[in-house]
Amino acid sequence: MTSYGTLGVAVIGTGRMGADHVRRINEVISGARVAAVVDLDEARVKTVADGIDGCTPYTDPAAAMADPGVDAVLIASPGPAHEAALLGAFARDLPVLCEKPLTPDPASALRVLEAERALGHRRVQVGFMRRYDADYRALKSLLDRGTYGRPLMLHNKHRNADTPPGFTNAMMIHDSVVHEIDVTRWLLDEEITAVRVLRPAPTGNAPEGLSDPQLILFETAGGQVVDTELFVNCGFGYQVGCEAVCEGGTARIGDDHGVFVNTGGRWGGAITPGFVERFEDAYDRQVQHWVDATRRGEVEGPSCWDGYAAAAVCAAGVRAQETGERVAVELIERPALYR
Ligand SMILES: NC(=O)c1ccc[n+]([C@@H]2O[C@H](COP(=O)([O-])OP(=O)(O)OC[C@H]3O[C@@H](n4cnc5c(N)ncnc54)[C@H](O)[C@@H]3O)[C@@H](O)[C@H]2O)c1
Numbered sequence: 577m578t579s580y581g582t583l584g585v586a587v588i589g590t591g592r593m594g595a596d597h598v599r600r601i602n603e604v605i606s607g608a609r610v611a612a613v614v615d616l617d618e619a620r621v622k623t624v625a626d627g628i629d630g631c632t633p634y635t636d637p638a639a640a641m642a643d644p645g646v647d648a649v650l651i652a653s654p655g656p657a658h659e660a661a662l663l664g665a666f667a668r669d670l671p672v673l674c675e676k677p678l679t680p681d682p683a684s685a686l687r688v689l690e691a692e693r694a695l696g697h698r699r700v701q702v703g704f705m706r707r708y709d710a711d712y713r714a715l716k717s718l719l720d721r722g723t724y725g726r727p728l729m730l731h732n733k734h735r736n737a738d739t740p741p742g743f744t745n746a747m748m749i750h751d752s753v754v755h756e757i758d759v760t761r762w763l764l765d766e767e768i769t770a771v772r773v774l775r776p777a778p779t780g781n782a783p784e785g786l787s788d789p790q791l792i793l794f795e796t797a798g799g800q801v802v803d804t805e806l807f808v809n810c811g812f813g814y815q816v817g818c819e820a821v822c823e824g825g826t827a828r829i830g831d832d833h834g835v836f837v838n839t840g841g842r843w844g845g846a847i848t849p850g851f852v853e854r855f856e857d858a859y860d861r862q863v864q865h866w867v868d869a870t871r872r873g874e875v876e877g878p879s880c881w882d883g884y885a886a887a888a889v890c891a892a893g894v895r896a897q898e899t900g901e902r903v904a905v906e907l908i909e910r911p912a913l914y915r
């Protein structure tokens with residue numbers, strides 16, 4: 577594989593995440609520059625490109641990937657557009673950082689995985705950014721070292737202040753729980769084998785039709801049980817946490833950061849408003865890690881296998897939501913490229 581000097585990146589999709597990644601590449605991390613930006617919204621993409629030296633705006637991802645200044649692609653369009661962008665990048669053998677989800681369903685994720693296998697080498701890092709968060713890394717290192725013995729259970733919480741318009745029950749799995757699916761597989765180094773979903777009476781703050789909160793249960797191949805409280809209209813801020821219960825003790829991350837005060841007979845601190853603030857360092861480290869590995873001609877981090885496995889668990893999760901039953905996860909055998 578090629579190694580690179582300053583990496584020329586095409587950012588596909590310049591909405592909330594894409595525009596933030598453009599800023600990150602230009603102002604925060606080193607070793608890369610934004611050579612092209614792409615969005616179906618012509619006015620938006622021109623505004624984003626304006627003021628960035630040597631950055632060309634495009635409305636067609638294929639045209640951007642053919643730009644001679646482009647060495648690598650960061651995909652931040654909505655999930656359903658990822659497959660076409662990934663296959664376009666593979667056609668030019670370009671390295672990719674793809675925002676989660678790899679694709680929204682197992683069939684399309686498998687097509688992407690097979691297309692990468694046909695190249696004979698990994699090209700994709702999937703944007704499961706919690707693997708780059710300092711707290712999650714500390715917890716992972718405790719579990720890997722066996723500091724508290726064998727992990728038996730994880731208790732996750734995932735709370736958002738509110739949901740954007742059009743957020744559905746299925747998106748609660750695909751968009752939100754997908755992060756717990758990835759951290760569960762990563763922290764425990766086990767595949768998830770079955771999913772159940774319990775739906776308590778919803779909060780009055782949820783939009784009509786949204787079953788919020790939900791309690792999601794995973795079983796793993798190693799016999800562990802993992803629960804996730806997902807509450808996406810909690811109203812008070814952004815909270816993500818995980819407690820690992822092991823044979824010899826427990827370890828918990830995700831109690832809010834920042835200044836914690838005791839005053840006037842009360843104690844407390846601020847609650848993080850959203851994922852951009854909570855995971856800012858993780859997004860920075862994720863993109864820096866991708867740029868550094870790519871410049872060395874390597875591909876690391878969450879793979880197409882991780883993206884496919886997450887999509888398979890999401891599909892089981894949506895089915896479990898609909899039926900109220902325990903749904904087994906179906907996976908193909910793990911190909912050698914991803915072992
Ligand atoms: N890792 C995280 O914590 C995190 C957080 C939020 C979103 N995301 C992911 O990032 C991606 C983008 O989410 P967002 O919140 O920025 O969405 P967004 O709606 O704010 O932005 C998406 C942009 O993509 C453009 N677009 C749509 N189809 C396109 C196509 N075919 N080619 C090029 N551009 C296209 C839209 O015009 C829009 O400007 C999604 O995959 C989402 O799941 C990840």
Ligand SMILES: O[C@H]1[C@H](O)[C@@H](O)[C@H](O)[C@@H](O)[C@H]1O
Nearest residue numbers: 734736751752753755808851
């Ligand atoms: O797309 C967002 C994003 O992935 C956040 O990290 C998550 O907390 C939200 O629930 C989800 O809607």
